[in-house]
Amino acid sequence: MAAPVDSVAAGRPSAPRPGPVPWVAMYHSVGDCSDDPYRITVTPGRLERQLAWLRRRGLRGVSVAELLAARARGEGRDLVGLTFDDGYTDFLTGALPLLQRFRCGATLFVLPGRLGGDNAWDPLGPRKPLLTADGIRRAADGGVEIGSHGLTHVDLTRADDATLTAEVAGSRARIEELTGAPAAGFCYPYGTVDARAVKAVRKAGYAYACAIDPGPLTGPHALPRAHVGQNDTAWRLHLKLRLHRLRRRPVEGL
Numbered sequence: 001m002a003a004p005v006d007s008v009a010a011g012r013p014s015a016p017r018p019g020p021v022p023w024v025a026m027y028h029s030v031g032d033c034s035d036d037p038y039r040i041t042v043t044p045g046r047l048e049r050q051l052a053w054l055r056r057r058g059l060r061g062v063s064v065a066e067l068l069a070a071r072a073r074g075e076g077r078d079l080v081g082l083t084f085d086d087g088y089t090d091f092l093t094g095a096l097p098l099l100q101r102f103r104c105g106a107t108l109f110v111l112p113g114r115l116g117g118d119n120a121w122d123p124l125g126p127r128k129p130l131l132t133a134d135g136i137r138r139a140a141d142g143g144v145e146i147g148s149h150g151l152t153h154v155d156l157t158r159a160d161d162a163t164l165t166a167e168v169a170g171s172r173a174r175i176e177e178l179t180g181a182p183a184a185g186f187c188y189p190y191g192t193v194d195a196r197a198v199k200a201v202r203k204a205g206y207a208y209a210c211a212i213d214p215g216p217l218t219g220p221h222a223l224p225r226a227h228v229g230q231n232d233t234a235w236r237l238h239l240k241l242r243l244h245r246l247r248r249r250p251v252e253g254l
Helices: 044-056 064-072 090-101 133-141 161-179 195-203 234-247
Strands: 024-027 060-062 079-085 107-110 145-148 185-187 208-210
Touching: 044 060, 044 090, 044 234, 060 064, 064 079, 064 145, 064 208, 079 090, 090 133, 107 133, 107 185, 133 145, 133 161, 145 161, 161 195
Parallel strands: 024 079, 060 079, 079 107, 107 145, 145 185, 185 208
Antiparallel strands: none
């Protein structure tokens, strides 16, 4: 009986094997959290302790683009994705200096349709100012990956076709014009995602997209993330990391 022929040796590429879903942490604002009804804020002191915890465990925070590139090479088991949603101005003062101190990278998802505005989509809590165009360029110059959070922070699962295209494709074009660099990543506002939104993100040319808990849609264009907040001590982070590794099954393309 003839020996089986290896598909690679025969010139046929092997089907990609499913890989474990990478761990991606979701942050928002870094500053005063005394009035924080949505639990979107961590203090700089808490972020410092969380980054120190990562380093003590032999882990390093990086942008999602760097994380996925390392995974594609069969590397990066010691890397954790760090993401910051909305593009608050306190990223420059509260987060960036700490990221640089701990030699960590990150992805900042911004709203180019609200430059210099505030978090008007949050009816409760304080108004938090958003980065201007110059502030976004400063973050990019500091080594931060800039991705899109849509134009204006709308729920894409409820958007009509024209709004969906503008929020997804239009925001990417504006970010690339603003930074002079490709925008590889997208982040679904509110973390909500459906198959139609995923299709729009793929069509717009994004390499990946982040959600929160996309369930069966999980893949490169619907990455799950773990919310990290002010109450996340070292023990809670340890538990979240372990639960992620236990609950997330291997997915094709990751």
